[in-house]
Amino acid sequence: QVQLVESGGGLVQPGGSLRLSCAASGKIVSIDIVAWYRQAPGKSRGLVASISSGGTTNYADSVKGRFTISRDNSKNTVSLEMTKMKPEDTAVYYCYANMETTPGYYHAYWGQGTQVTVPS
Numbered sequence: 001q002v003q004l005v006e007s008g009g010g011l012v013q014p015g016g017s018l019r020l021s022c023a024a025s026g027k028i029v030s031i032d033i034v035a036w037y038r039q040a041p042g043k044s045r046g047l048v049a050s051i052s053s054g055g056t057t058n059y060a061d062s063v064k065g066r067f068t069i070s071r072d073n074s075k076n077t078v079s080l081e082m083t084k085m086k087p088e089d090t091a092v093y094y095c096y097a098n099m100e101t102t103p104g105y106y107h108a109y110w111g112q113g114t115q116v117t118v119p120s
Contacts, residue, residue: 002028003109005112008020010115010117011117013119015085016085017085021077022111026101028076031099032053033051034069034071035048036049036050036080036095039092040088041091045094048063049069050069063089087118090117090119094110
């Protein structure tokens with residue numbers, strides 16, 4: 001019942017911008033850390049950015065200065081603003097959240113993934 005749904009993926013030209021959004025729904029008590037991961041063709045899934053419940057952020061070196069992660073705790077949403085995009089950013093992007101769905105119990109949840117393509 002509890003799920004994460006991403007939106008905003010698509011095709012963007014090099015140097016362009018794109019914003020991804022992720023919304024959590026269902027029976028949720030609280031949400032701890034939230035993050036964005038991505039998986040390029042032939043590559044393993046890697047962390048892009050994360051943000052704690054208190055707003056502390058962490059970014060992969062490859063996206064520092066270009067991507068910004070944010071969250072709205074009142075709406076249970078997280079966004080990833082991507083700017084100055086490069087072909088290397090092409091990947092399927094996944095939303096991740098460590099959520100408390102039953103008091104005292106936390107579990108990892110993943111979105112279905114959304115494709116982002118930056119042509120060469």
